[in-house]
Amino acid sequence: MVIKIGITGGIGSGKSVVSRLLEMMGIPVYVSDIEAKRITHTNEVLRRELCTLVGPDVFQNGELNRPLLASYLFGDSQHAKEVNAIIHPKVKEDFRQWTLRKGDIGIVGMESAILLEAGFKEEVDFVVMVYAPLEVRVVRAMKRDHSSKELIMKRIEAQMSDEIKRNRADFVIVNDDETPLIPQVLTFISLLSKNNHYLCSAKK
Ligand SMILES: CC(C)(COP(=O)(O)OP(=O)(O)OC[C@H]1O[C@@H](n2cnc3c(N)ncnc32)[C@H](O)[C@@H]1O)[C@@H](O)C(=O)NCCC(=O)NCCS
Ligand SMILES: Nc1ncnc2c1ncn2[C@@H]1O[C@H](COP(=O)(O)OP(=O)(O)OP(=O)(O)O)[C@@H](O)[C@H]1O
Numbered sequence: 464m465v466i467k468i469g470i471t472g473g474i475g476s477g478k479s480v481v482s483r484l485l486e487m488m489g490i491p492v493y494v495s496d497i498e499a500k501r502i503t504h505t506n507e508v509l510r511r512e513l514c515t516l517v518g519p520d521v522f523q524n525g526e527l528n529r530p531l532l533a534s535y536l537f538g539d540s541q542h543a544k545e546v547n548a549i550i551h552p553k554v555k556e557d558f559r560q561w562t563l564r565k566g567d568i569g570i571v572g573m574e575s576a577i578l579l580e581a582g583f584k585e586e587v588d589f590v591v592m593v594y595a596p597l598e599v600r601v602v603r604a605m606k607r608d609h610s611s612k613e614l615i616m617k618r619i620e621a622q623m624s625d626e627i628k629r630n631r632a633d634f635v636i637v638n639d640d641e642t643p644l645i646p647q648v649l650t651f652i653s654l655l656s657k658n659n660h661y662l663c664s665a666k667k
Contacts, residue, residue, distance in 0.1 A: 472593030475600035592632035
């Protein structure tokens with residue numbers, strides 16, 4: 464039996480940092496942003512559907528035109544729904560296959576900013592939310608992506624509010640540049656271990 468942890472939180476909250484810590488503890492994490500891009504590059508059906516929806520320029524020399532898809536997706540909530548309806552079911556199925564390939568590993572993680580919005584919650588057993596205040600997230604994301612505040616805010620507006628995320632999560636990790644992060648990750652893992660004897664095998 465494999466226990467699946469969903470790692471969510473808004474853009475810039477620090478999900479990738481938490482995922483890296485989990486990986487260091489021997490817990491493999493499926494990073495949805497990366498895998499969604501791989502699937503978008505390799506799945507012919509998906510590529511055709513995106514071209515029909517967004518236009519042929521969504522691929523240039525075979526490569527995904529990320530700025531174009533981003534402005535289409537984040538510019539209009541109906542567009543976001545349509546793009547998500549094409550990509551998310553394939554990511555979900557890919558995660559199932561990825562988990563099966565991992566075998567009897569104890570625990571795996573799925574990292575996604577939009578875990579709850581995309582319906583990935585039903586694929587996991589527990590949801591951990593990584594929380595950081597909005598202003599901290601915006602500054603981090605601007606710095607990391609060399610992006611403008613306006614573009615980051617567009618993405619945030621396409622995501623569920625922190626308040627709703629927090630209510631739907633089983634565990635919250637605060638990553639606000641003040642609260643120490645590693646002890647919280649350890650507490651989370653040890654809480655899971657206490658409630659699920661299966662988890663011990665993941666730390667072998
Ligand atoms: C629009 C795209 C091309 C922008 O690529 P880019 O390299 O600039 O950003 P990246 O993929 O690293 O995403 C960064 C962050 O943007 C936010 N984001 C991405 N997609 C979405 C979405 N559909 N809805 C809300 N927020 C999103 C998340 O916080 C994510 O962590 C890309 O995000 C994409 O293809 N999105 C659609 C697929 C998707 O939903 N991926 C997210 C997990 S499945
Ligand atoms: N505790 C921290 N101390 C210092 N820098 C941090 C901390 N947490 C995150 N960061 C930095 O903030 C930026 C955003 O973090 P990260 O990439 O983990 O966010 P994310 O939630 O995965 O974002 P996204 O949804 O865009 O993928 C990164 O450059 C990361 O190195």
